[in-house]
Amino acid sequence: MAITQPQLRLELAGENAFILYLEPQQISPATAAAVQYYCSLLTPLLGQHLTELLPSYASVLVQFNPLTHSHLSLLPLLNQVLQAKAASAGQLAQQSSKIVELPVWYSAQSGADLLSVAKAKNLTPDEVIQLHSSQSYQVYAIGFAPGFAYLGELPAELAMPRLSSPRAKVPAGAVAIADRQTAVYPAASPGGWHLLGLCPIRMFNPQQQPAMPVAVGDQVRFIPVSEREFQLLGGAL
Amino acid sequence: MTQPNHSACLKIISPGTLSLLQDAGRFGMTALGLTQGGPLDVHSFAWANALVGNPLHSTVIEHSIGGLIVQATADCTVAVTGAVLPLLLNGKAVACWQAIRLKAGDELELGYMTQGLRAYLAVSGGFAVALQFGSSATVMREGVGGLHQDGSKLAAGDQIPLAGQAILPALTTPDPQVQQFSLPPLASAAALTKAEQKQSGASTVLSLRLLEGYQHHLFSAVERARFYLNPYQVSTNCDRMGYKLSGSAISCSSRALLSEGISLGAVQIPPDGQPIVLLNDRQTLGGYPKIGTVLSLDCWRLAQTPPGSLVQFSPLDSYQVHNALALYRAGFSPAAKAAHPQHAATQEPL
Numbered sequence: 001m002a003i004t005q006p007q008l009r010l011e012l013a014g015e016n017a018f019i020l021y022l023e024p025q026q027i028s029p030a031t032a033a034a035v036q037y038y039c040s041l042l043t044p045l046l047g048q049h050l051t052e053l054l055p056s057y058a059s060v061l062v063q064f065n066p067l068t069h070s071h072l073s074l075l076p077l078l079n080q081v082l083q084a085k086a087a088s089a090g091q092l093a094q095q096s097s098k099i100v101e102l103p104v105w106y107s108a109q110s111g112a113d114l115l116s117v118a119k120a121k122n123l124t125p126d127e128v129i130q131l132h133s134s135q136s137y138q139v140y141a142i143g144f145a146p147g148f149a150y151l152g153e154l155p156a157e158l159a160m161p162r163l164s165s166p167r168a169k170v171p172a173g174a175v176a177i178a179d180r181q182t183a184v185y186p187a188a189s190p191g192g193w194h195l196l197g198l199c200p201i202r203m204f205n206p207q208q209q210p211a212m213p214v215a216v217g218d219q220v221r222f223i224p225v226s227e228r229e230f231q232l233l234g235g236a237l
Numbered sequence: 238m239t240q241p242n243h244s245a246c247l248k249i250i251s252p253g254t255l256s257l258l259q260d261a262g263r264f265g266m267t268a269l270g271l272t273q274g275g276p277l278d279v280h281s282f283a284w285a286n287a288l289v290g291n292p293l294h295s296t297v298i299e300h301s302i303g304g305l306i307v308q309a310t311a312d313c314t315v316a317v318t319g320a321v322l323p324l325l326l327n328g329k330a331v332a333c334w335q336a337i338r339l340k341a342g343d344e345l346e347l348g349y350m351t352q353g354l355r356a357y358l359a360v361s362g363g364f365a366v367a368l369q370f371g372s373s374a375t376v377m378r379e380g381v382g383g384l385h386q387d388g389s390k391l392a393a394g395d396q397i398p399l400a401g402q403a404i405l406p407a408l409t410t411p412d413p414q415v416q417q418f419s420l421p422p423l424a425s426a427a428a429l430t431k432a433e434q435k436q437s438g439a440s441t442v443l444s445l446r447l448l449e450g451y452q453h454h455l456f457s458a459v460e461r462a463r464f465y466l467n468p469y470q471v472s473t474n475c476d477r478m479g480y481k482l483s484g485s486a487i488s489c490s491s492r493a494l495l496s497e498g499i500s501l502g503a504v505q506i507p508p509d510g511q512p513i514v515l516l517n518d519r520q521t522l523g524g525y526p527k528i529g530t531v532l533s534l535d536c537w538r539l540a541q542t543p544p545g546s547l548v549q550f551s552p553l554d555s556y557q558v559h560n561a562l563a564l565y566r567a568g569f570s571p572a573a574k575a576a577h578p579q580h581a582a583t584q585e586p587l
Binding site for chain 2: 011012013014015016017019025026027051052053054055056057058059060061063066067070071072141142143144145146147148150187204206211212215216
């Protein structure tokens with residue numbers, strides 16, 4: 001993997017926050033690895049200096065307690081931490097090693113758009129399933145709703161624009177694709193992505209610790225299972 | 238947590254327009270996609286707790302618009318702060334912004350608000366509500382927090398257990414400046430002529446002080462001038478997630494942005510050019526260009542401002558922001574008042 005060093009840029013993001021941008025702003029495994037790396041440098045500052053770190057595709061929102069810190073007091077510390085250890089290619093490559101396997105029951109019954117995606121892409125449904133489950137995906141960001149993980153990048157052969165009018169209700173566990181991304185819906189919600197199947201693993205469970213099976217930086221691999229296996233794993237249509 | 242005495246409750250007779258349990262908010266959980274939640278008007282929230290002797294972050298009822306009726310099943314002390322509203326104890330008018338003693342069976346009614354949109358009801362000793370992800374804050378969209386830990390709003394028949402026995406706190410009523418701090422300009426000021434407004438200092442336009450940040454450099458000087466020189470109207474599209482404004486459309490040179498973390502008060506400019514000020518229940522990530530963030534103190538005021546009202550943005554730099562926050566803490570926050578009791582208006586003891 002060719003890794004180019006991202007340029008760092010700190011910008012104000014509110015009375016109690018900075019946002020750290022990694023330039024150029026792009027979705028790539030190298031940028032994601034750099035986000036993870038700089039997050040790990042800032043993590044030791046949580047508690048005493050920082051209140052929250054929110055990583056995304058090519059940025060980290062860095063929040064602090066405005067009662068004890070200000071932009072002016074924190075800036076030298078942040079610069080020191082970020083610049084003392086500029087990422088080397090070796091350090092970036094070491095990031096994000098955890099692989100999470102998620103079972104998926106792919107079918108026309110469990111994935112309302114499997115057949116239409118196959119038709120639009122001039123593939124058979126089995127080829128769509130094969131393409132979707134044949135690679136691992138990077139967790140780039142978590143947001144939109146609790147437990148909603150943006151995974152990428154989807155093979156270009158499967159890339160589809162979002163539905164022109166979103167569905168009023170996408171079921172919990174729906175495995176879906178849009179553009180070069182894929183995701184598992186953590187709860188029933190409206191949604192404009194194309195549905196390929198169902199995952200029996202809950203992506204967000206407040207009663208469980210940890211509440212999510214994945215975190216930003218992890219790798220996800222989808223494992224095709226039968227309807228029977230889906231049910232045995234706790235899934236329900 | 239101390240074992241709550243479940244016979245002592247505040248019972249919801251009618252929830253009115255919208256009643257939600259809120260503590261200071263849910264922090265440190267955005268990596269799971271969980272938003273902050275918490276009180277829209279932190280000033281009134283903290284004062285409600287201060288008036289009944291609670292830690293300032295304790296769980297309260299945030300009530301919007303009006304119509305909340307509660308009944309105490311045990312003796313307790315409460316306080317109501319925030320919007321101006323008729324407050325009735327067993328049908329008799331009582332004052333907001335002070336500790337009120339309730340006897341078992343007493344009913345307290347929060348009538349419809351005449352200035353502001355949010356009121357806060359705190360009870361001495363606090364409510365005994367289980368925390369979810371470290372907070373009791375109710376976020377309906379996420380199904381998280383609240384009395385039943387499912388994000389549901391308070392409903393008639395709900396019984397909120399009281400955490401402690403009622404203690405009568407010896408606190409005074411804060412002065413009118415404190416009571417008015419987070420409220421929007423009075424609608425009655427609109428009836429004044431421009432000259433009268435100028436003379437009395439009354440304004441019908443709420444000032445939203447903004448710290449430029451995020452993608453501010455993608456907005457040209459012309460677009461920024463348009464943004465600061467024109468007032469915007471609060472649209473009906475306003476809730477705990479954010480306030481959509483309508484007025485002069487702003488354009489941004491940016492193409493598609495990657496989704497990134499959103500702070501409280503962030504002003505995003507969607508393709509239609511109409512600004513949206515993002516508040517407590519905002520989505521944690523978003524991809525629209527943002528010109529900056531509104532000062533928290535003004536977010537509290539915006540959340541008290543009804544649709545149709547006018548607001549105007551003004552730019553602050555980082556020094557001015559920290560100055561404004563420090564002045565607030567020194568002069569208006571309940572923590573400062575506790576430290577400097579001579580600032581509080583003298584009142585008869587309770």
